[in-house]
Amino acid sequence: MPKLGMEPIRRAALVKAAIAEIGETGTLDVTVSQIAKRAGMSSALAHHYFGGKEQIFLAAMRHTLAVYSAEVRGALGMATSPLARVEAVVKSSFSHMNFRQDVVAAWLNFYVLAQTSEEAKRLLNVYQLRLRRTLGHALRPLVGDRAPAVAARIAALIDGIYLEQSLGYQPASSEGAFDLIMDYVALEVDRGCSA
Amino acid sequence: MPKLGMEPIRRAALVKAAIAEIGETGTLDVTVSQIAKRAGMSSALAHHYFGGKEQIFLAAMRHTLAVYSAEVRGALGMATSPLARVEAVVKSSFSHMNFRQDVVAAWLNFYVLAQTSEEAKRLLNVYQLRLRRTLGHALRPLVGDRAPAVAARIAALIDGIYLEQSLGYQPASSEGAFDLIMDYVALEVDRGCSA
DNA sequence: TTTTCTTGATTGACGAGTCAATAAAAAACA
DNA sequence: TGTTTTTTATTGACTCGTCAATCAAGAAAA
Numbered sequence: 001m002p003k004l005g006m007e008p009i010r011r012a013a014l015v016k017a018a019i020a021e022i023g024e025t026g027t028l029d030v031t032v033s034q035i036a037k038r039a040g041m042s043s044a045l046a047h048h049y050f051g052g053k054e055q056i057f058l059a060a061m062r063h064t065l066a067v068y069s070a071e072v073r074g075a076l077g078m079a080t081s082p083l084a085r086v087e088a089v090v091k092s093s094f095s096h097m098n099f100r101q102d103v104v105a106a107w108l109n110f111y112v113l114a115q116t117s118e119e120a121k122r123l124l125n126v127y128q129l130r131l132r133r134t135l136g137h138a139l140r141p142l143v144g145d146r147a148p149a150v151a152a153r154i155a156a157l158i159d160g161i162y163l164e165q166s167l168g169y170q171p172a173s174s175e176g177a178f179d180l181i182m183d184y185v186a187l188e189v190d191r192g193c194s195a
Numbered sequence: 196m197p198k199l200g201m202e203p204i205r206r207a208a209l210v211k212a213a214i215a216e217i218g219e220t221g222t223l224d225v226t227v228s229q230i231a232k233r234a235g236m237s238s239a240l241a242h243h244y245f246g247g248k249e250q251i252f253l254a255a256m257r258h259t260l261a262v263y264s265a266e267v268r269g270a271l272g273m274a275t276s277p278l279a280r281v282e283a284v285v286k287s288s289f290s291h292m293n294f295r296q297d298v299v300a301a302w303l304n305f306y307v308l309a310q311t312s313e314e315a316k317r318l319l320n321v322y323q324l325r326l327r328r329t330l331g332h333a334l335r336p337l338v339g340d341r342a343p344a345v346a347a348r349i350a351a352l353i354d355g356i357y358l359e360q361s362l363g364y365q366p367a368s369s370e371g372a373f374d375l376i377m378d379y380v381a382l383e384v385d386r387g388c389s390a
Numbered sequence: 391t392t393t394t395c396t397t398g399a400t401t402g403a404c405g406a407g408t409c410a411a412t413a414a415a416a417a418a419c420a
Numbered sequence: 421t422g423t424t425t426t427t428t429a430t431t432g433a434c435t436c437g438t439c440a441a442t443c444a445a446g447a448a449a450a
Contacts, residue, residue, distance in 0.1 A: 004449070006395065026310025029224075031439060042397050047441060105310060112307055114362055115221025115300060124362060153379060159358045160351030167309055167319060184348060187382055199415065201429060226405060237431050242407060393450075401442075408435080418425070 010049050011059065013039040018060040023102020028057065028109050058119055061110045065127055068098050072134070083189070085138035086154075089131070090181050093158050094174040101168065108166045131155050142189050150188050157181050205244050206254065208234040213255040218297020223252065223304050253314055256305045260322055263293050267329070278384070280333035281349075284326070285376050288353050289369040296363065303361045326350050337384050345383050352376050 017039035021030045032053050036046040050056045075088035092098065114121040135151035143150050161177045212234035216225045227248050231241040245251045270283035287293065309316040330346035338345050356372045 004394070010395095027307060032441090033439080043440085044397055044442085045395080048396080051441095053440070108306060108310075111303060111358060111361060112222060115303075121362060121364075125364060128359070128362070149375070149378070153352065153375060156352050156355030156359065156375075157348065158355070160353070160355035163306060163354045163358060164323070164351065166306060167316060167323070169316075169320060180344070180348060180351075183344070184379070187386060191382060191385075199428065205429090227407085228405075238406085239408085239431055240429080243430080246407095248406070391450100394448085396447080397443105397445090399443090399445105401440105403440090404438090406435105406437090409431105409433090411431090411433105413430080414428085416425100416427075418423100420421100420423075 007049060010039070010041065010045065013041070014046055014050065014056055015060045015063045018056050019064065019106050020102055022060070022109055023100075023105040026105050026109075028113060032056070054113075054117060057110075057113055058117070058123070060106065061113070061120060061123055064103060064106055064110070065123060068092070068127075069130070071095055071097060076134070082138055082141040083185075086135065086142070086185055087178075087182060089134055089138065090154065090158070090185075091178055094161075094177045096174070099165065099174050099177070101165075104162055104165045107162055128155065131158075139188075142185075143191075146188065150185070154181060154185070157184070202244060205234070205236065205240065208236070209241055209245065209251055210255045210258045213251050214259065214301050215297055217255070217304055218295075218300040221300050221304075223308060227251070249308075249312060252305075252308055253312070253318070255301065256308070256315060256318055259298060259301055259305070260318060263287070263322075264325070266290055266292060271329070277333055277336040278380075281330065281337070281380055282377060284329055284333065285349065285353070285380075286373055289356075289372045291369070294360065294369050294372070296360075299357055299360045302357055323350065326353075334383075337380075338386075341383065345380070349376060349380070352379070 014035060017035045018030075021035050021038055022028065025034075031043075032046050033043040035056060036043040039046070046056065050059065071092040072089055075092045076085055079085040079088045097103075110120060110124065114124045132148070132151045132155055135154055136147045139147040139150050157180070161172065161180070165172055165177075209230060212230045213225075216230050216233055217223065220229075226238075227241050228238040230251060231238040234241070241251065245254065266287040267284055270287045271280055274280040274283045292298075305315060305319065309319045327343070327346045327350055330349055331342045334342040334345050353376070356367065356375070360367055360372075
């Protein structure tokens with residue numbers, strides 16, 4: 001059976017299966033066997049390609065982060081105004097690709113993983129910083145010096161909405177989440193008439 | 196040795212130890228033995244009083260929720276204005292009692308627990324709904340019909356800040372978190388001069 | 391025949407939950 | 421009062437299952 005160049009295919013399958021499995025179980029408490037089985041191979045092969053469970057998780061995390069980043073970059077590329085840039089970032093955060101039940105569950109568990117894995121913590125920090133930086137730049141023309149504070153608030157809102165979504169009661173729609181945040185942004189942009 | 200009426204003492208010790216252990220490990224992946232040892236007893240006794248690991252977790256969660264609720268209630272009791280009521284809720288969320296490293300880690304893991312335990316999910320929902328209701332009532336005199344939306348945003352901000360705090364980089368100060376949210380509230384209260 | 395894939399079987403560790411047995415207080419009793 | 425019995429508290433030792441990680445061996449390309 002062995003076909004050549006299987007490594008990248010197997011790795012991708014395992015990463016995808018890991019996210020699906022974490023999403024379905026809601027926990028990092030999934031066995032390598034479960035992941036491997038879902039990916040259509042033996043657990044031994046999973047160990048062969050990744051070395052260990054944690055490294056599968058980290059790869060899944062990098063993948064999730066990469067998908068998100070790519071979507072943000074793509075959306076930013078089409079934005080022509082500062083406000084559109086903010087909208088691009090926010091909209092990407094709640095796109096069908098990223099706001100799915102299993103992906104949200106994976107995010108939640110990555111935060112837990114970051115409690116014990118330095119590498120996971122590093123990855124999450126890269127994400128956090130980049131999000132703030134991107135939002136901050138986009139906001140500068142709109143709110144001036146308040147940009148960092150507004151960016152921090154938007155980031156916290158995104159994380160908070162993800163957390164609520166993870167509970168899965170009445171799944172907040174992507175549009176609802178988007179509006180919730182952009183209404184706040186509008187408020188910040190419109191300020192300046194009272195002070 | 197056996198002294199009578201140990202049950203409540205043991206249960207309290209186990210709950211406290213569970214939170215500390217979860218906080219230190221950052222995971223629900225703690226053994227009953229670890230918790231029991233920290234609480235100064237054998238693992239058999241922990242099983243005797245609680246029946247199983249999950250029930251220890253749920254008790255720890257109820258305790259965390261109860262401490263938080265008590266603090267909110269206390270702070271609300273001293274508030275005389277609507278704005279003071281909002282401040283009371285927000286300030287309680289970031290008090291020394293509730294914003295501690297281990298307690299925040301426990302919260303994070305309770306969200307994970309809620310993925311698999313119906314009871315945990317129920318408890319978190321009670322918390323979410325009560326928080327929104329309390330904030331909504333306090334906000335009504337300040338922002339009128341926008342109260343539910345503003346309450347939802349505040350709730351998301353609180354959760355998001357907790358999530359960031361769980362990463363433990365440069366621990367956001369309680370005051371910083373408080374200001375971050377109350378600045379937003381002020382913005383909502385001041386609105387109405389542009390539309 | 392060398393390299394790349396692949397797995398079944400195994401190992402070794404760990405941990406949840408059970409149980410029988412001990413110890414001390416309290417209650418019942420003589 | 422002194423003695424027995426019952427209740428409450430407590431644990432060491434054990435069972436049973438699970439799972440990460442390893443390895444030797446097989447199968448198919450190159």
